[in-house]
Amino acid sequence: MPWQERMLRLPGxxxxxxxxxxxxxxxxxxxxxFDRSGGSLIEYSIAPFRGVSASSGSRWSxxxxxxxLAQDDLELARAITVSVGLxxxxxxxxxxxxxxLVARARMQVVGISLTLxxxxxxxxxxxxxxxxxxxxxxxxxxxxxxxSEFSLAADLVGSMVPEARFGLGLSTFALxxxxxxxxxxxxxxxxxxxxxxxxxxx
Numbered sequence: 001m002p003w004q005e006r007m008l009r010l011p012g013x014x015x016x017x018x019x020x021x022x023x024x025x026x027x028x029x030x031x032x033x034f035d036r037s038g039g040s041l042i043e044y045s046i047a048p049f050r051g052v053s054a055s056s057g058s059r060w061s062x063x064x065x066x067x068x069l070a071q072d073d074l075e076l077a078r079a080i081t082v083s084v085g086l087x088x089x090x091x092x093x094x095x096x097x098x099x100x101l102v103a104r105a106r107m108q109v110v111g112i113s114l115t116l117x118x119x120x121x122x123x124x125x126x127x128x129x130x131x132x133x134x135x136x137x138x139x140x141x142x143x144x145x146x147x148s149e150f151s152l153a154a155d156l157v158g159s160m161v162p163e164a165r166f167g168l169g170l171s172t173f174a175l176x177x178x179x180x181x182x183x184x185x186x187x188x189x190x191x192x193x194x195x196x197x198x199x200x201x202x
Contacts, residue, residue, distance in 0.1 A: 011181030012103025019095030028167035048085030051078030094118030
């Protein structure tokens with residue numbers, strides 16, 4: 001098998017691996033918010049399909065912490081995380097099916113189209129997490145700007161700063177693999193067509 005054909009199939013393998021990691025990212029929290037304002041440390045986890053959950057070492061404390069949150073906010077968070085989870089599943093299935101077609105050199109146009117579609121959906125699924133990340137950066141900047149003179153206010157501002165979790169890292173890795181595969185595929189198509197034109201002109 002020529003190396004050019006191997007390189008054309010490589011994006012398919014990368015897409016399949018990307019789809020698997022996208023599915024795995026649904027199993028882990030994407031963000032965690034640590035609340036220290038009540039005197040004890042409470043971790044609020046945000047994960048696809050599961051909304052917001054609390055963890056403080058005690059089941060009763062977890063339930064009490066969740067009950068302190070507004071019901072409308074919890075419903076909104078759950079709706080967003082369900083939407084993100086569905087988008088991740090659709091993206092993962094598209095990447096896996098498209099990757100298999102490309103890797104087997106069967107209906108490559110359909111396969112690379114599904115791979116591109118999966119990568120785009122995966123990117124859209126990350127939009128809410130990017131918004132949370134921007135909020136975290138802004139809160140960190142505010143906390144730093146307040147300075148030591150207002151350490152109490154700085155602690156209050158920083159008490160709910162989100163922290164990225166393993167699920168978000170998996171989705172980032174999946175999106176990177178999918179994008180890398182698409183770049184390789186386009187580069188190999190351009191290379192193949194360039195060689196074909198040179199042979200035709202010779």
